[in-house]
Amino acid sequence: MSMPHTSFKHFMLKSYYGLLTRLHNLKLTRGVFVAGAGITGAIIVAGALFQSPNEAEASLNPKPAIAAASSPDEYTLSAQFPSLGNAVKTVTLKSGESLGPLLQKNGVSGPIAYQLTQKFAQVYNPRDLRAGQNISLYFDDSVPADEEGYQPLIGMSLKPNVERAIHINRLQNGEFSAKDIAITFPMEIVKVSGLIQNSLYLDASEMGVPDKVTIQFSHIYEHSVDFARDIRKDDAFTMAFELYRDRQGNPIKAGDLVYTSFSPRGNTTQYWLYELESGSENYFDAEGKGAKRKLMRTPINGARLTSSFGSRRHPVLGYTRQHNGVDFGAASGTPIMAAGVGVVERANRYGSFGNYIRISHSDGYKTAYAHLKSFARGIKAGTRVTQGQTIGYVGTTGSSTGPHLHYEVHKNGKPINPNSLSSLSGKPLPSAEKDNFLARRNEIDKLIQSAPPVLPEPAVQSVNLVSLPAPENMVMVPQEPDGTLP
Secondary structure, eight states: OOOOOOHHHHHHHHHHHHHHHHHHHHHSSSOOOOOOOOOTTOOOGGGBBBBOOOHHHHHOOOOOOOOOOOTTTOOOOHHOTSSSSSEEEEEETTTTTOHHHHEEEEEEOHHHHHHHHHHHHHHGGGGGTTTTTTEEEEEETTSOOOOOOOOEEEEEEEEEEEEEEEEEEEETTSSSEEEEEEOOOEEEEEEEEEESSOOOHHHHHHHOOOOHHHHHHHHHHHEEEETTTOOOOOEEEHHHEEEEOOSSEEEEEEEEEEEEEEEGGGOOOEEEEETTTTSOOEOOOOOSSBBBOSSSSSSSSSSSSEEEEEEEEEEEESEEEEOOOOEEEOOTTOOEOSSSEEEEEEEOOOOOGEEEEEOOOOGGEEEEEEEEEOOOOOOTTOOOOTTTTTEEEBOOOOOSSSEEEEEEETTEEEEEEEGGGGGSOOOBGGGGHHHHHHHHHHHHHHHHHTOOSSSOOOOOOOOOOOOOOOOOTTTOOOOOOOSSOO
């Protein structure tokens, strides 16, 4: 009597997995797999180690049971093993939990759990595991469990993020292989345009603009626009940027901002992203001038202007005199940035200015920062700083009535109004690159013309009007034969 094909397959698989488990159990000599033993979950007692596979097993030609796929959604063990009944168990890593003990708590034997953790560590740093991450375990439930009650495990998977998938799969020789799969998504240029009603951040967010893009936008204009004082309701803005979507069309991540337009108080400025021949990227206006100015008008974020440049009554001395800078009120400890590239001339206590920094810039410009709580690490006379680098922190040292930054700008030894810095032009493109920039600008303009929004346009619902009979008590107005009212 011949054995049915399905029963024979199950018999052979059961025998194979049973033999494999017994072989691995024999390899563990004087060793125990201890729960809670670190991220790999393995502690070998009294110096015992797992022995390597014997020569007979090593001579087998291992072939991956599962091939790499382009997306984790397509990479399913069930699809790769259609002849087996696959049971998938998803477990969640808890705070303080290690991978090895987690596997053993969920139907994986000690020897197999050890193999998995070792393979896993080859492609993913176990220390990068975080509480709340889900791990999928794939069991072959078409084969009865072994004598110890373990179902054969054929794989394990983890998705650390949307762009990466870790898969561990059982090979034909019973060993495991690990794959680190990079997942790519299609990219498109999207565009949003609107008028500021609440704030740039809130209005852009409502249109689906990621925070990263809004921050990029603010950095482009921070040299010429004071976001705390220059922006008014109905100021127009446009952002065109790279966006990656999944197969369902949902936004996955944002790339670079490639085009911007902003009209604070009706003064429109546009910038295009361009990569220089040196490999660096920057934003340039239509004439090829960079978005970055030599000096920043406001070298501090989230501050309010408390005193302007010019004649004023001094809050401490009580009499009127020239105020050679501007004051920004901010919480004590708020970071202060270098307004531009330069060299620190002094960073020490300086009379009524308290803790004071002065930076020398090119073309005769100098900037000064007073009443600081403290200096940033490494800031001293002779230190070279870059634009936007933190140099100190808001305080109230010297003649001061509260925590604030006193900011001065000098040109050839004479104080000037920091608000005039917005009129400074950015560094122009090298003349040899202007043609390439114009070609790139035209290319971006064409992409923007057909760029879709981030979020789908709301569907327009049509309303069907249904004629209803008039109520019995309704007074009807008589009409002329042509339908007009008398």
